[in-house]
Amino acid sequence: xxxxxxxxxxxxxxxxxxxxxxxxxxxxxxxxxxxxxxxxxxxxxxxxxxxxxxxxxxxxxxxxxxxxxxxxxxxxxxxxxxxxxxxxxxxxxxxxxxxxxxxxxxxxxxxxxxxxxxxxxxxxxxxxxxxxxxxxxxxxxxxxxxxxxxxxxxxxxxxxxxxxxxxxxxxxxxxxxxxxxxxxxxxxxxxxxxxxxxxxxxxxxxxxxxxxxxxxxxxxxxxxxxxxxxxxxxxxxxxxxxxxxxxxxxxxxxxxxxxxxxxxxxxxxxxxxxxxxxxxxxxxxxxxxxxxxxxxxxxxxxxxxxxxxxxxxxxxxxxxxxxxxxxxxxxxxxxxx
Amino acid sequence: xxxxxxxxxxxxxxxxxxxxxxxxxxxxxxxxxxxxxxxxxxxxxxxxxxxxxxxxxxxxxxxxxxxxxxxxxxxxxxxxxxxxxxxxxxxxxxxxxxxxxxxxxxxxxxxxxxxxxxxxxxxxxxxxxxxxxxxxxxxxxxxxxxxxxxxxxxxxxxxxxxxxxxxxxxxxxxxxxxxxxxxxxxxxxxxxxxxxxxxxxxxxxxxxxxxxxxxxxxxxxxxxxxxxxxxxxxxxxxxxxxxxxxxxxxxxxxxxxxxxxxxxxxxxxxxxxxxxxxxxxxxxxxxxxxxxxxxxxxxxxxxxxxxxxxxxxxxxxxxxxxxxxxxxxxxxxxxxx
DNA sequence: CGACCTGGTGTTATCGCTAACATCAGCGGC
DNA sequence: GCCGCTGATGTTAGCGATAACACCAGGTCG
Numbered sequence: 049x050x051x052x053x054x055x056x057x058x059x060x061x062x063x064x065x066x067x068x069x070x071x072x073x074x075x076x077x078x079x080x081x082x083x084x085x086x087x088x089x090x091x092x093x094x095x096x097x098x099x100x101x102x103x104x105x106x107x108x109x110x111x112x113x114x115x116x117x118x119x120x121x122x123x124x125x126x127x128x129x130x131x132x133x134x135x136x137x138x139x140x141x142x143x144x145x146x147x148x149x150x151x152x153x154x155x156x157x158x159x160x161x162x163x164x165x166x167x168x169x170x171x172x173x174x175x176x177x178x179x180x181x182x183x184x185x186x187x188x189x190x191x192x193x194x195x196x197x198x199x200x201x202x203x204x205x206x207x208x209x210x211x212x213x214x215x216x217x218x219x220x221x222x223x224x225x226x227x228x229x230x231x232x233x234x235x236x237x238x239x240x241x242x243x244x245x246x247x248x249x250x251x252x253x254x255x256x257x258x259x260x261x262x263x264x265x266x267x268x269x270x271x272x273x274x275x276x277x278x279x280x281x282x283x284x285x286x287x288x289x290x291x292x293x294x295x296x297x298x299x300x301x302x303x304x305x306x307x308x309x310x311x312x313x314x315x316x317x318x319x320x321x322x323x324x325x326x327x328x329x330x331x332x333x334x335x336x337x338x339x340x341x342x343x344x345x346x347x348x349x350x351x352x353x354x355x356x357x358x359x360x361x362x363x364x365x366x367x368x369x370x371x372x373x374x375x376x377x378x379x380x381x382x383x384x385x
Numbered sequence: 386x387x388x389x390x391x392x393x394x395x396x397x398x399x400x401x402x403x404x405x406x407x408x409x410x411x412x413x414x415x416x417x418x419x420x421x422x423x424x425x426x427x428x429x430x431x432x433x434x435x436x437x438x439x440x441x442x443x444x445x446x447x448x449x450x451x452x453x454x455x456x457x458x459x460x461x462x463x464x465x466x467x468x469x470x471x472x473x474x475x476x477x478x479x480x481x482x483x484x485x486x487x488x489x490x491x492x493x494x495x496x497x498x499x500x501x502x503x504x505x506x507x508x509x510x511x512x513x514x515x516x517x518x519x520x521x522x523x524x525x526x527x528x529x530x531x532x533x534x535x536x537x538x539x540x541x542x543x544x545x546x547x548x549x550x551x552x553x554x555x556x557x558x559x560x561x562x563x564x565x566x567x568x569x570x571x572x573x574x575x576x577x578x579x580x581x582x583x584x585x586x587x588x589x590x591x592x593x594x595x596x597x598x599x600x601x602x603x604x605x606x607x608x609x610x611x612x613x614x615x616x617x618x619x620x621x622x623x624x625x626x627x628x629x630x631x632x633x634x635x636x637x638x639x640x641x642x643x644x645x646x647x648x649x650x651x652x653x654x655x656x657x658x659x660x661x662x663x664x665x666x667x668x669x670x671x672x673x674x675x676x677x678x679x680x681x682x683x684x685x686x687x688x689x690x691x692x693x694x695x696x697x698x699x700x701x702x703x704x705x706x707x708x709x710x711x712x713x714x715x716x717x718x719x720x721x722x
Numbered sequence: 723c724g725a726c727c728t729g730g731t732g733t734t735a736t737c738g739c740t741a742a743c744a745t746c747a748g749c750g751g752c
Numbered sequence: 753g754c755c756g757c758t759g760a761t762g763t764t765a766g767c768g769a770t771a772a773c774a775c776c777a778g779g780t781c782g
Binding site for chain 1: 439505506639
Binding site: 405408411420445 | 730731732733736737739
């Protein structure tokens with residue numbers, strides 16, 4: 049029949065240190081006007097009692113929680129998962145907890161519901177990973193006054209936004225293929241309403257433009273290896289296709305398999321580049337040349353932007369992009385003679 | 386200079402409905418002793434004001450939060466990521482928010498620190514994804530009284546635990562290979578101190594035992610495609626190897642690549658089975674036969690176990706396993722003549 | 723028909739903090 | 753030597769809920 053006596057509160061610490069609870073509060077919040085000796089006594093008492101401030105009480109009186117809400121799609125895709133993980137780490141370092149609101153599909157209602165759940169929790173701010181236009185639309189419903197940062201969202205909206213520089217990554221990938229002597233580069237794209245996909249299409253076009261190369265039609269797919277495979281089946285049948293830039297690594301995987309089935313060797317007959325640098329990319333057959341986004345940097349920028357809003361209310365320069373890097377492996381070579 | 390007037394509180398609702406705030410509280414908490422008519426009036430007022438209860442205030446007075454803390458490794462591996470995602474979804478449905486404490490390495494100190502962070506937040510309960518022995522050791526430091534459930538942890542400990550039935554999955558995978566006529570089955574294992582890996586080794590051995598097959602040495606690796614590749618390079622050189630069961634799909638990917646490089650065709654010369662059923666597995670070359678764990682079921686059991694502890698303090702039957710299923714694709718065939 | 727229960731409601735205290743104001747010593751300046 | 757400042761501390765009043773108890777009408781029962 050053991051009975052856990054309740055956790056120590058501020059008054060317990062105060063009694064032990066021989067001061068008032070308000071002084072304890074001041075020590076905890078680093079107020080300047082506390083004598084050094086008093087501070088030490090209080091800190092000793094805190095340690096002795098293993099006192100930990102009650103966040104609920106603090107949140108109640110200040111009206112602010114140390115919680116950040118994230119809305120993300122319920123997916124185990126590499127990109128989103130990595131980003132989330134990086135963000136949680138960055139937030140933890142800044143003393144914030146992260147509450148994740150998963151959403152099955154990125155439509156207006158689901159996102160609105162997830163945002164509502166977070167507002168119920170009285171989060172200090174909300175991060176929405178809004179990679180497509182329906183998600184971005186839903187943000188119109190979020191009441192002003194809630195600090196909000198969008199990741200991978202719509203660059204044409206005025207909302208605070210952090211994103212990987214998709215166009216730049218795609219530009220470099222395409223240029224890399226061109227530099228190997230390919231006449232032009234085909235592109236297997238992700239869904240058109242995804243900003244990531246749109247940005248990559250844009251960068252690809254820009255790179256072809258700079259050398260005046262012919263612009264083949266975009267091969268549309270979703271993000272899955274399955275759709276990459278179907279796209280690849282088509283491309284494999286066309287002998288003039290010698291270079292393919294895929295909007296992500298899974299698409300590239302599907303293309304590789306389709307090429308392999310048709311007997312077109314990579315990189316001897318066809319060169320392929322992906323995007324994301326998933327950990328397995330180095331073990332595809334052949335190892336995949338791809339573009340690696342810097343998720344940690346995105347997470348950092350996002351947190352920074354959010355906290356600026358929380359404290360200042362507003363932010364200068366509310367849109368930030370992070371440059372990705374090209375990782376060269378063995379899926380790119382010169383075109384066949 | 387707009388000024389957001391503060392959120393409505395319980396007293397505002399009470400005033401509008403012409404009752405006391407306590408009656409509002411009773412409506413919110415479904416107390417029986419409220420007249421139907423009163424209840425309706427209060428609910429109307431809640432709706433009109435878009436009132437949402439302040440969780441901090443509730444947590445303060447009840448001493449319980451609606452937050453569940455999860456400790457997980459900072460990894461974007463498919464298994465953990467899927468599990469986490471499934472758990473967040475299950476928790477959200479039950480009205481709980483999930484705060485994730487990422488940890489870089491699963492050692493005692495990091496886990497202890499993450500648990501402490503969660504205790505600071507006054508979480509209602511903690512879930513630790515503790516797939517290896519150092520993680521499991523760290524749990525000894527968690528003070529009793531905090532509801533705690535381990536996922537993928539040490540089956541030999543008395544702590545509440547939910548896990549995929551690794552041994553069963555491995556048993557079926559191995560039996561499947563044997564049924565195709567292979568004399569024996571080789572095994573590329575994950576790190577020995579991971580319970581997942583250990584369980585799979587156990588199931589593999591058991592299956593070979595039932596038919597009296599020869600037991601080859603375990604080929605030890607970590608979870609990466611890189612180490613699978615190295616293991617595969619060795620196995621590819623040994624003509625007597627005709628069937629390989631890999632402890633996860635990434636290892637299998639590495640093995641496939643090694644086989645391909647050595648000119649050993651799958652499944653014609655060698656059969657390969659993985660574990661996890663990552664989404665890309667169907668697009669490996671060839672499509673991979675593998676074992677699929679049911680993460681949603683694991684998440685459900687975990688949440689159930691945790692909530693039982695939160696309310697009852699104790700639980701009967703504190704260990705639960707979830708059966709995986711074998712997914713048959715094209716990487717398995719009969720041994721070469 | 724008055725004592726007693728019981729369902730519906732209001733009143734008050736309380737959770738553990740922070741903000742705002744009150745207090746009080748010591749100090750310099752005229 | 754008194755005034756008023758300033759730095760260190762204490763006191764008081766909430767924040768917005770729930771818990772515990774008080775209260776009051778109406779029905780039951782001896």
